[in-house]
Amino acid sequence: MEVQVGVVDAEGGHQGSGNKALNFSDISSPYGLFSFASSMGQLFQLHTWNSTVESESDELGSKNKGTTTTIILCSVLGSAGATVATAVVVLYCYFNSKYRGWKKELDQLAKSMQRLPGVPTQFSFSDIQRATNNFHEATKLGRGGFGTVYKCSLPARKKGEVLEVAVKKFSRDDNRRYEDFLAEVSVINRLRHKNIIPLIGWSYNKGEPLLIYEYMPNGSLDQHLFRRSGGKEHQQPTLINQLGTRYNMVKDIATGLHYVHHEYEPIVLHRDIKTSNIMVDSTFQGRIGDFGLACVVAKGKNSYTDIEPRGTPGFMSPEYIISGKATSKSDVFAFGVLILEIITGKLAVDAQFRHITDWVWHLHKEGRLLNAVDSHLTTEEFDPDDAKRLLLLGLACSHPNPSDRPNMVEAVQIITKSAAPPDVPLEKPRFVWEQEEGHLLSSDYNTELSSLNRSLTSGIEMTSGGLDSSENGGNSLHHRPTAGPSHELFSIYHTAE
Incomplete structure (x- = not known):
């Protein structure tokens, strides 16, 4: 038997062909199966099929006459079966390889977590998926540059108890979300402070890492200051309108920054201080969250250099924008802008792209600094000296030149009134x-x-x-x-x- 195979293009011309002579003299059965298979590990598709059977004798012809159709049918089915089998093998290898990669990542994560102080708890992904209704939109708290945060209740270590948690699901591409996860967990798990959101645990599923934080029932500070939808201000409508509440909020944030800059070693730079990253707990205290851009400064160094500045427009210091070097003073600049937002109730950058420091400094130059205070704060308990102290501190911290900004030790002293308010020039330097x-x-x-x-x-x-x-x-x-x-x-x- 001689078999010839040709590849046909759209115009019907042959691009290539091959043939094979087969000897059936040692086979006694008059029936056989003819099929195609690829030896190159690729999916083989048979689009057309033509078969011609020639009898060498009348006897052979009479025997094969009734089986020609069967031979052709079996050949086509055989080639289709080979295609399916090859596809199954390829898909199996693909998913098996993916599974092995996920298993390797999970093992690496587990080992990394074991080496961290406190050893964060590993939560079952199926529990998280069930608690969030498969990460339903209704459970979403917010979305950032590195992922989406969902609220849910998970079983605690103690039987019968549940934890209210915020689950951060990293959602950038496959190559970067794993790195984002490791970068954040390596920083946040080091920190133990009352004004920093604590990490509770972690989870992992098929290339998707998750971090589990303590849930902050009063949302983020920007939801209260700027009345964004989804905020919890309706539960405590007057708290944010009291100067004392905002003053304490500034103190909470300053205390947290003082810890990462001066109490913890090595120094940690947050690099994204802003109102949406300040969470409000059940007692209305401020806690610093979202350490996705945070970095650890190597021992003996005082800066961290990035390829390009990363942060939020309006909160990035001028020297950081130019040099790409983040320092504790660049965090202080963002803190100064944050203070001005808290006291004025205005966004760092308005619709006309004007910056809040320019406006407040202009009022300071004209001797009308207190005109910058949010009108909601001018109640009976309003203390103009406290408001002026914070406004001057905000300007001092957001000074254009880093060497003229206070550090967080000095800032905390000013806030706690153990030091006098800063001397701020009337003209913006x-x-x-x-x-x-x-x-x-x-x-x-x-x-x-x-x-x-x-x-x-x-x-x-x-x-x-x-x-x-x-x-x-x-x-x-x-x-x-x-x-x-x-x-x-x-x-x-x-x-x-």
């Missing part, structure tokens, strides 16, 4: 940045965010030395947008009165 070579770069620092809504990475043209005046204030730093995927850098170096 120039931003002066000293390069490693010692050249001074200066600008009339202004946080006007004219390019915030563009998808650009900002480049900075710098000239060294002079503080020469010009019509617009003598800028020697100019915003120059260049192509790039980020919109986190913005034009803060343009003078505008």
Whole structure:
């Protein structure tokens, strides 16, 4: 028997062919099965089939005449079976490989967790899936850059008890969410402080890692300050409208930052201090959360350098935007902006892309600093001295130059009234940045965010030395947008009165 196979293109021409002669002289049965199979490990698809059977004798022809149709049918079915079998093998290998990868990641995670202090509890993914109704939209608390947070109740270690928890499900692509998970858990599990949200446990399922935090029943601070939907302000409608409540909130945040900057070793930089990352517990105390961008400063160092600045526009300090070096002073800058948001009730950046520090500094220059206070706070218990103390501290912490900002030790002393309010200049100072070579770069620092809504990475043209005046204030730093995927850098170096 001679078999010839050809590959046919759309026009009907042969692209290639092969043939094989088979000897059936040693086979006594007149019946056989002919099928196709691929030896290259690929799926083989048979689109057309033509078969011609020629008899070598009348006797052979009479025997095979009734079986020709059967041979053709069996051949087609055989080739289809081979295709299915190959597909099953390929899919099995694929999913088996995936499963082995997931199993390896889970084993690595378990070992990593065992080495962490306190050993976070591993929760069953099936329990979490059931408690969140398969991560239903109704259980969602919020979404950030690294994942989505869901609320649910999980069984506690003590039988019969349940825990109210917030589950953070990392949702970036496969290659990065595992790294995001390890980065956050390696930082947050180190920290033990009353003003930092505690980590309870973790879970993992098919490439999806999860972190379980203590649930904060009063949501995030921005929901109270800015009356966003989903907030819990209706439960305690007057608390956030009391200056004492906001003053204590500032103290809580300052105490938490003091801990990570000065009490814990090595230093931890949060890098994303803002109202949406401040959670409010059942007693209305502030707790710092979301350490997704946090980093640990190596021993003997005082900064952490990233490829590009990462954070929230409006809360990123000017020197961090230029150099990419995060320090404790860049956290202090964000803390200063946060204080101004809390006391004024206004967003760091308004709809016209104006920055809150420019507005408050302008009022300070005119001697009307208390006009910046949120009108909801001017109740009978309002203490103008406390309000002024916090506004001055907010300006001092958000000073354009890092060397002129207080550290968190000094900030806590000012808040607790063991130190006098800071002496803040009436004019907003120039931003002066000293390069490693010692050249001074200066600008009339202004946080006007004219390019915030563009998808650009900002480049900075710098000239060294002079503080020469010009019509617009003598800028020697100019915003120059260049192509790039980020919109986190913005034009803060343009003078505008």
